[in-house]
Amino acid sequence: MKRSNWMRISLSLVLAAVMVVVAACGNSKENGNEGSSNNGKSASGETITLTMMHPWTSPNVDNEVYKARIAAFEEQFPNIKIEQDGVAAAQYKTKLFTLATANNLADINVAWPGADLDPLVKGDLLMPLNDHMDSWNDLVREDALAGYNVDGNQLAIPTKRNFVDIIYYNKEYLAQVGYNEFPATYEEFIEMIKKLKEAGITPISLGNKEKWPLQSSYMSIIGQRFAGEDFLHKVMAGEAQLTDPEYVSAIAVIDELTKLEAFNIDANNMDSVQAQDYLIQGKAAMHISSATVDGRIRTTNEEGDKFGIALFPSVPGGLGDQKMAAGVPQFGIAIKNGLDEKKKAAAVEFMKFFVNEELYTDLAKAGILVPANVEMGDDISPYLKEMYELTSNGTAPVFDAVINTQAAKEFENGLQALTVGRGTPEEVAKDTQELIGQ
Numbered sequence: 001m002k003r004s005n006w007m008r009i010s011l012s013l014v015l016a017a018v019m020v021v022v023a024a025c026g027n028s029k030e031n032g033n034e035g036s037s038n039n040g041k042s043a044s045g046e047t048i049t050l051t052m053m054h055p056w057t058s059p060n061v062d063n064e065v066y067k068a069r070i071a072a073f074e075e076q077f078p079n080i081k082i083e084q085d086g087v088a089a090a091q092y093k094t095k096l097f098t099l100a101t102a103n104n105l106a107d108i109n110v111a112w113p114g115a116d117l118d119p120l121v122k123g124d125l126l127m128p129l130n131d132h133m134d135s136w137n138d139l140v141r142e143d144a145l146a147g148y149n150v151d152g153n154q155l156a157i158p159t160k161r162n163f164v165d166i167i168y169y170n171k172e173y174l175a176q177v178g179y180n181e182f183p184a185t186y187e188e189f190i191e192m193i194k195k196l197k198e199a200g201i202t203p204i205s206l207g208n209k210e211k212w213p214l215q216s217s218y219m220s221i222i223g224q225r226f227a228g229e230d231f232l233h234k235v236m237a238g239e240a241q242l243t244d245p246e247y248v249s250a251i252a253v254i255d256e257l258t259k260l261e262a263f264n265i266d267a268n269n270m271d272s273v274q275a276q277d278y279l280i281q282g283k284a285a286m287h288i289s290s291a292t293v294d295g296r297i298r299t300t301n302e303e304g305d306k307f308g309i310a311l312f313p314s315v316p317g318g319l320g321d322q323k324m325a326a327g328v329p330q331f332g333i334a335i336k337n338g339l340d341e342k343k344k345a346a347a348v349e350f351m352k353f354f355v356n357e358e359l360y361t362d363l364a365k366a367g368i369l370v371p372a373n374v375e376m377g378d379d380i381s382p383y384l385k386e387m388y389e390l391t392s393n394g395t396a397p398v399f400d401a402v403i404n405t406q407a408a409k410e411f412e413n414g415l416q417a418l419t420v421g422r423g424t425p426e427e428v429a430k431d432t433q434e435l436i437g438q
Contacts, residue, residue, distance in 0.1 A: 046079065048346045053085040053099075053106040055092035058273050061295035061366040062160060065359070066331075073353050080346045082108075090210035090271075097405065100125055107339060107347055111156050111332045113147030114401035115408075120334070121150050127335040127344070128153040135352050139360070144329035144371030156332030157355045160363060161371040163291045163327035163391045164398055165221035167310045168298075173201050173285040174308075182310035186225075186253075189313050193262050196285050204257070205284035206267040207275030208419065211412035214254060215399050217288050219415065220326035221312045224396040226250040228319035232402040235436060242433040243426070246319065251415070251425035258419045268416060279307070288312075291327075291369050291387055298383045299367035309390055323393035328401050329371050407435035 052070070056063035070082050085106060087095050093116060099105050100119050111117055111126070120126050136145070136157050148156040169182060177195035196203040208214050223231065227246040234240035241247075257263065264270070264278060272289065276296055279287035287297075298304035314322035333355055335347045360372040367384045369391070376385065400408040414428030 047081055048079060048342055049081045049083055050108055050343060050347055050350060051083045051085065051106040052108040053087060053092075053096065054110045055087055055089040056110075057086045057088050059296070060292055061300060062292055062363055062368045065362045065366055065368070066159070069354055069359055069362070073350060076353070077349065080350065082350065090212065093405070105336045107336050107343060108350065109334050109336065111148070111334045112330060112401060113158075113328055113332065114397075115404050116401065117148065117150065117155070117332075118404075121155070125337055126155040127337045127339070127347075128155060129157065129335070129351070130154055132348055132352070136355065139357055139372050141371045141373065147329045148332045148334075156334035157351065158329035158371050159331045159333060159355055159359065160292070160329075161327065161369040162330040163325040163369070163387075163395075164217045165288060165312060165326045166291050166294070166387070166390075167286055167288050167312065168279055168294070169286045169308050169310060170279065170282065170284075171306055171308050176201075182308065183313050185313050186315045190256070190260070193257070193260055197261060202264050202278075202284040203260075203262040203286060204264075205275045205278035205287045206263040206419075207270040207272040207278075208267050208416055209269055209271045211409075211416055212400070213272055213275075213289070214415040214419070215408060215412045217290065218254065219250065219411070220399045221324075221396060222253050222315075223247060223250045223399065224320040224324060224326060225312060225315045225318045225322065226320065229321065229324060229394075229396045231319075232397050232399065235433075236402060236404075238437075242429040242436070248425050248429050249315075251418075251428050254415055255418050255425050258421070263419065267419060291391065294383055294387055295367040299381050304383065309387065311390065320396065321394060324396045325391040325393075326396040326398050327391065328395075328398050403432075404435070404437060407432050407437075410435050 054066070056066045070084065074080070074082055092110070093112070096105075096109065096111070097119055100123055103123065103125065105125055111120060130153060133154055140157060144158045144161060145154060148154060148158060167182070173196065174180070174182070174192070177192060177199055179192055183189040183192055193203040206213065226249050227244070231240055231247065235242060264284060267275075270278075275287055276289065276293050278284045280297060280301060294309070298307050311323070311325055333351060335344070335351065339347060357372070357374065360370040360374045363370050364374055364376070364380055364384065367381045369384070369387060399411070403411070411428065411432040414423060414431055417423045418425070418428065
């Protein structure tokens, strides 16, 4: 059977199943049951259980919004139970790909675009949402949807827009060493780090126990500053290599910061949340992380005004636009392909409830950047508006959203080794380049 015919038949079955579920959720008193159209109960009382795997385990404000949304769905649709599998962010992708290899994904999954989506696409593991896009086409930005659209099939709907490379800084500490504004050049940045050290202040709080921070929050943008925003795509196309001089120079920044003792000494024993706390508690002058953590650092913090935000400065001879931030549409909600008709209908019902204007508005009120067209009213935090302005000058790619997983993991290991004095930038580039495309 041709794929197009198979898709039409499958989608017809989905629509038929949806009609059955909707009818079952209606008032059925004439059949002796007490169900009603507004409580989500089926006429037969049957409960459908959907499994959902997500990485919403840390105390970030957006994670609380997501979990509250799941609870609201279960309250409104008591005949559909969401069995959650919360996996820490550092382990989430590994588990997702392991389950994908065994064709054993959860019914609903959180997915990332680019290289992270490729294994799920190659295995035909995600259900196309094309016939349900009326719920999102006018709400979600087209460029955000595009990250999850492969060969014309919309495979997930992003719930937030994230930039991974925001520099949060303590205004008082920088002023203490003579900086009322964040340095505009790399030379000034390094000079500021030296002055902070002399003043007895830890320059940068780093929590690299999970290994991804140096790869994602640091090298995504440092690499762009030196080699340009299209460099990583050229690497994957075989038109450039990580061993090219400009990219080795980018990796050398991590080596230089290490030798300057810019990081806290326990960086590799501390996770990303603990590193945020270091900044919040005044134990460091800067922290480099995602736009998401602005919720903890400023929006919900009574002392939020003491912290500013900035992007990584320009570098000598750099090929990248210094105004760009590195980011992706994130936390795409996807449905597993091949569910039976009842589960498929229930999963679509969940998707339409979970990812809607109310979710995006709640996230925005919590200080989270969203990929949707929602009004920025007076109840939106001025911190969020400042973040939108900072990140509105173009988007550079995130390293592990472009580079394949095996190479990205090798890169993480090499960068962490640099922070303990092992290896060289050239060796890190060479070892990672050898795994490109594998």
